[in-house]
Amino acid sequence: MKKLINSPDTVLADALVGIDAADHNVTVDFENRVIYRSETKADGKVAIVSGGGTGHEPLHGGFVGHGMLDAACAGAVFTSPTPDQMQAATKVVDRGAGVLHIVKNYTGDVMNFEMAAELAAAEAGIEVRSVVVNDDVAVKDSLFTAGRRGVGVTVLLEKIVGAAAEEGQDLDAVTALAEQVNSQGRSMGMALTSCTVPAAGKPTFDLPEDQMEIGVGIHGEPGRHREPLASAKEIAAQLVEPILSDLDFTGAPAIVMLNGMGGTPQIELYLMYGEVAALLEKAGITIARNLVGNYITSLDMAGCSVTVLKADDEILRLWDAPVQTAGLRWGR
Amino acid sequence: MKKLINSPDTVLADALVGIDAADHNVTVDFENRVIYRSETKADGKVAIVSGGGTGHEPLHGGFVGHGMLDAACAGAVFTSPTPDQMQAATKVVDRGAGVLHIVKNYTGDVMNFEMAAELAAAEAGIEVRSVVVNDDVAVKDSLFTAGRRGVGVTVLLEKIVGAAAEEGQDLDAVTALAEQVNSQGRSMGMALTSCTVPAAGKPTFDLPEDQMEIGVGIHGEPGRHREPLASAKEIAAQLVEPILSDLDFTGAPAIVMLNGMGGTPQIELYLMYGEVAALLEKAGITIARNLVGNYITSLDMAGCSVTVLKADDEILRLWDAPVQTAGLRWGR
Numbered sequence: 195m196k197k198l199i200n201s202p203d204t205v206l207a208d209a210l211v212g213i214d215a216a217d218h219n220v221t222v223d224f225e226n227r228v229i230y231r232s233e234t235k236a237d238g239k240v241a242i243v244s245g246g247g248t249g250h251e252p253l254h255g256g257f258v259g260h261g262m263l264d265a266a267c268a269g270a271v272f273t274s275p276t277p278d279q280m281q282a283a284t285k286v287v288d289r290g291a292g293v294l295h296i297v298k299n300y301t302g303d304v305m306n307f308e309m310a311a312e313l314a315a316a317e318a319g320i321e322v323r324s325v326v327v328n329d330d331v332a333v334k335d336s337l338f339t340a341g342r343r344g345v346g347v348t349v350l351l352e353k354i355v356g357a358a359a360e361e362g363q364d365l366d367a368v369t370a371l372a373e374q375v376n377s378q379g380r381s382m383g384m385a386l387t388s389c390t391v392p393a394a395g396k397p398t399f400d401l402p403e404d405q406m407e408i409g410v411g412i413h414g415e416p417g418r419h420r421e422p423l424a425s426a427k428e429i430a431a432q433l434v435e436p437i438l439s440d441l442d443f444t445g446a447p448a449i450v451m452l453n454g455m456g457g458t459p460q461i462e463l464y465l466m467y468g469e470v471a472a473l474l475e476k477a478g479i480t481i482a483r484n485l486v487g488n489y490i491t492s493l494d495m496a497g498c499s500v501t502v503l504k505a506d507d508e509i510l511r512l513w514d515a516p517v518q519t520a521g522l523r524w525g526r
Numbered sequence: 527m528k529k530l531i532n533s534p535d536t537v538l539a540d541a542l543v544g545i546d547a548a549d550h551n552v553t554v555d556f557e558n559r560v561i562y563r564s565e566t567k568a569d570g571k572v573a574i575v576s577g578g579g580t581g582h583e584p585l586h587g588g589f590v591g592h593g594m595l596d597a598a599c600a601g602a603v604f605t606s607p608t609p610d611q612m613q614a615a616t617k618v619v620d621r622g623a624g625v626l627h628i629v630k631n632y633t634g635d636v637m638n639f640e641m642a643a644e645l646a647a648a649e650a651g652i653e654v655r656s657v658v659v660n661d662d663v664a665v666k667d668s669l670f671t672a673g674r675r676g677v678g679v680t681v682l683l684e685k686i687v688g689a690a691a692e693e694g695q696d697l698d699a700v701t702a703l704a705e706q707v708n709s710q711g712r713s714m715g716m717a718l719t720s721c722t723v724p725a726a727g728k729p730t731f732d733l734p735e736d737q738m739e740i741g742v743g744i745h746g747e748p749g750r751h752r753e754p755l756a757s758a759k760e761i762a763a764q765l766v767e768p769i770l771s772d773l774d775f776t777g778a779p780a781i782v783m784l785n786g787m788g789g790t791p792q793i794e795l796y797l798m799y800g801e802v803a804a805l806l807e808k809a810g811i812t813i814a815r816n817l818v819g820n821y822i823t824s825l826d827m828a829g830c831s832v833t834v835l836k837a838d839d840e841i842l843r844l845w846d847a848p849v850q851t852a853g854l855r856w857g858r
Contacts, residue, residue, distance in 0.1 A: 196718040196735070196828060198794040200757045200801075208758065209793050212800030216784075216818045251792040386528040403528070425532045426540065452548075456791035459826050460583040461541050462530040468544030486548045486852075488820075494791050494828070496528060520818075523856055 195395045197494070202392035206248050206270055217520045219259035226282045227275065229255040229266045234287070240359040240368045241265075241287035244296040244352060245280060246303055247272040249391070250412060252521030253349060253490045259519035262356035263296075271391055271493070272413045274302030280310030285318050292321035292365035294372060296352055298344030299328040323365060325372035327351060329381045329501070331436045332409030332417050343411050346453050346501030347379035349489045350513075353522060357515035371512075375503065380437045383499030384417070384429060385410040385455060389492045408432050412455075412492045426462075430469035433500040438477055443504050447482030449513060450474065451501040456491035458498055463487060466498050474502070483513055489521060527727045529826070534724035538580050538602055549852045551591035559607065560615045561587040561598045572691040572700045573597075573619035576628040576684060577612060578635055579604040581721070582744060584853030585681060585822045591851035594688035595628075603723055603825070604745045606634035612642030617650050624653035624697035626704060628684055630676030631660040655697060657704035659683060661713045661833070663768045664741030664749050675743050678785050678833030679711035681821045682845075685854060689847035703844075707835065712769045715831030716749070716761060717742040717787060721824045740764050744787075744824045744831075758794075762801035765832040770809055775836050779814030781845060782806065783833040788823035790830055795819060798830050806834070815845055821853060 199205050206227065213229065214222040220229050228245075235241060244254045245267030254266035264287040267275035284293050293314070297307045304326055311322035327344035336343055355372045363371070385407045388397035398414035401407055406424070409417025424432075437443075452467040454460070467486045474481060482505060490499075505513070516525035531537050538559065545561065546554040552561050560577075567573060576586045577599030586598035596619035599607035616625050625646070629639045636658060643654035659676035668675055687704045695703070717739045720729035730746035733739055738756070741749025756764075769775075784799040786792070799818045806813060814837060822831075837845070848857035 196738075196755065198718070198758050198761065198790060198798050198830060200759055200797075205793070205797065208800060209797045212796035212798065212803070212818070214800075215803045216796060216799045216816050249791075249793060251796065256792070386530070406528075423528065426530050427532055429530065457789045457826065457828075458530060459581075459788035459823055460588070460820060461537070461581060461825070464544035464548060464583065465532075465537065465541045466530050466544065467548045468540060468546075471544070471547045484548050486544070488792060491791055493793070494789065496789075496826070498530060 195390050197392060199392055205392050206268060210268065213255055219519055226279050227268045228279055228283045229258050229268065230286065231258050231264050233260065235264060235289050237289045238291050239289050239362055240291045240365050241289055241293045242296060242356055242359050243280065243283045243287060243293055245275045246298055247274060249493045250490050256521035257352050257519050261360050261515055261517035262352055262519050262522065271393065274306050277306045277309040277313060280307055281313045284310060284314040284320060284322060288320045292323065294355065294368055295322060295324040296348065297324055297326045298348055299326050299341055300338045301340060321365060323369040325369065325376055327376050329376065329379045331380050331382050331440045336411055336415040338413060338415060345383065345412055346381040346451050346490055346499050347376060347503065349451060350379060350449055350501065350503050351375045353517060354509055354512045357512040379501060379503040380440050381499055381501040382433045382436050383410050383497065384408050384433060385495055385497035387457065387496040389414050389495035410497065412490060414492060426466055426469050430466060430473055434470055434473045437500065437502050441504065443502055444478045446504045446506060447510060448479050449483045449503040449505050450481050451485040451489060453490055453499045453501065454488040455495040455497040456488060457494040457496040460487065463498060470500050482510055527722050529724060531724055537724050538600060542600065545587055551851055558611050558614045559600045560611055561590050561600065562618060563590050563596050565592065567596060567621050569621045570623050571621050571694055572623045572697050573621055573625045574628065574688055574691050575612065575615045575619060575625055577607045578630055579606060581825045582822050588853035589684050589851050593692050593847055593849035594684055594851050594854065603725065606632065606638050609638045609641040609645060612639055613645045616642060616646040616652060616654060620652045624655065626687065626700050627654060627656040628680065629656055629658045630680055631658050631673055632670045633672060653697060655701040657701065657708055659708050661708065661711045663712050663714050663772045668743055668747040670745060670747060677715065677744055678713040678783055678822055678831050679708060679835065681783060682711060682781055682833065682835050683707045685849060686841055686844045689844040711833060711835040712772050713831055713833040714765045714768050715742050715829065716740050716765060717827055717829035719789065719828040721746050721827035742829065744822060746824060746827065758797055758801050762798060762805055766802055766805045769832065769834050773836065775834055776810045778836045778838060779842060780811050781815045781835040781837050782813050783817040783821060785822055785831045785833065786820040787827040787829040788820060789826040789828040792819065795830060802832050814842055
């Protein structure tokens with residue numbers, strides 16, 4: 195295992211030190227392993243909390259800041275944070291207008307966020323709502339999930355819902371928007387290589403030098419199938435087709451993300467975006483906005499995923515609203 | 527070789543299609559393989575041109591846009607662009623106030639930019655100046671270079687000098703600033719793995735599973751030595767020490783970049799930044815600004831580099847000026 199770490203046991207703790215030193219948008223609570231926005235929101239505004247296992251950076255900690263999250267709870271690598279962390283975050287960020295939890299659909303995350311919401315309501319009287327993101331069209335159930343996995347739409351949802359909360363929309367409106375964005379987004383990923391979890395010290399799965407995995411999950415969960423390495427053009431078709439089969443994206447502006455899994459360089463992501471954009475346009479879809487880069491990663495996995503969100507004028511307006519985080523920054 | 531490409535022969539052409547589709551800050555001249563700013567500068571402002579071999583993305587094409595470059599010439603992978611490309615770019619972006627070429631110190635790039643400058647002067651009467659960036663403290667000469675290699679300072683220089691040109695500083699001032707930034711910046715890199723050039727189809731060098739290379743170049747050129755894998759803390763010391771031995775960085779605010787080589791995920795870069803920042807602070811250096819991410823890469827190489835720039839109030843002011851590019855964006 196070749197990694198820039200001190201020890202498999204201290205990856206999260208050491209990374210939090212670096213995040214705290216580097217990112218002036220955030221303040222780290224090292225004891226609870228929660229990343230907070232440095233400039234807190236005004237009273238009366240809905241707060242947004244997310245979180246999950248570490249290893250998907252910049253998600254979620256890199257999306258804490260003006261216009262996006264108020265707090266992100268960091269679990270161990272590929273492991274849900276605990277209800278205690280989520281409850282602590284919820285209590286700190288609440289400004290009397292309620293808190294929305296953004297939860298990726300993995301069994302541990304869903305259970306722990308539910309428990310945290312109940313505790314925060316019971317102990318501090320905080321109104322908590324949740325959205326469970328489940329946009330991955332690859333497989334119905336997986337090692338970590340009942341139902342579809344939550345992947346790339348999480349990034350877009352955190353941006354759009356964060357903007358709505360920032361401008362003062364109430365908890366009902368913010369929650370409804372979150373449900374809408376989740377229902378209108380789909381993703382599909384693929385891997386050229388496995389990732390290596392530091393504590394395991396060896397690749398999560400074996401993928402021969404001439405094979406790729408189509409439909410892989412962000413923790414290295416199995417996808418739909420393996421097949422021989424193919425061209426970027428063929429891979430793009432294998433990612434786009436299941437997305438378009440699942441939802442009709444025509445007749446509305448789309449936000450498209452070409453996401454890197456962590457070990458794939460930017461030049462390959464640009465190249466893949468060119469292929470994906472051409473396929474979407476051929477299918478009659480108008481790409482209104484795009485992201486090309488590493489946004490929801492799987493440690494050092496080589497590969498990529500495609501996310502398509504069916505937007506509208508209001509979603510595009512919120513997308514374009516100012517955001518100032520380590521992972522996304524514009525307009526301010 | 528596992529890459530998201532169509533063919534080793536079409537990597538650059540296909541990536542340019544993706545860049546053109548994704549990045550609304552730029553327009554691509556596919557024939558000349560030049561990436562131009564979409565909104566051109568006003569007459570009377572100095573224009574900035576850079577470029578080099580492909581494989582270092584986002585450098586240089588991802589730094590074209592308001593507040594940074596006017597054009598970037600893209601060579602084949604790890605190969606200098608031709609004088610024709612540079613001359614074409616220089617003629618298109620000149621607004622009557624002259625053009626600065628930002629050149630990384632590699633033999634081919636230096637020779638070709640020199641020739642392009644002479645041609646642009648002779649044929650179109652354009653006043654061209656050049657800065658040759660040579661910040662890598664690892665080795666004096668290398669496979670591709672006479673003297674020190676140009677690496678991470680290029681990123682900082684393009685931002686700072688781009689801001690000066692944007693606000694209307696003249697060619698003398700912009701050139702002097704470029705020389706100052708180059709003289710006050712130092713870098714040092716390391717690799718956990720080799721990169722693989724698509725046309726070669728196999729790793730540029732062999733690095734055993736238990737070894738790392740200290741002082742590696744951005745084309746996989748040999749560094750100072752190889753040694754057994756070490757902890758992040760020990761690696762940080764091996765990168766910071768040669769930088770601080772080469773120049774006194776105390777008594778001034780520093781801009782520090784912790785750069786990923788392309789195959790290293792963000793969590794490891796944050797972790798390394800924490801180690802590097804602690805060492806710099808211990809040495810009495812005040813970090814005023816930082817970047818942590820993939821800015822000057824080496825295809826899919828795993829590893830990182832550290833760049834430290836001795837700044838001053840004026841350089842920080844230019845650093846903070848608005849920039850809107852795919853690779854760096856803030857303040858607008």
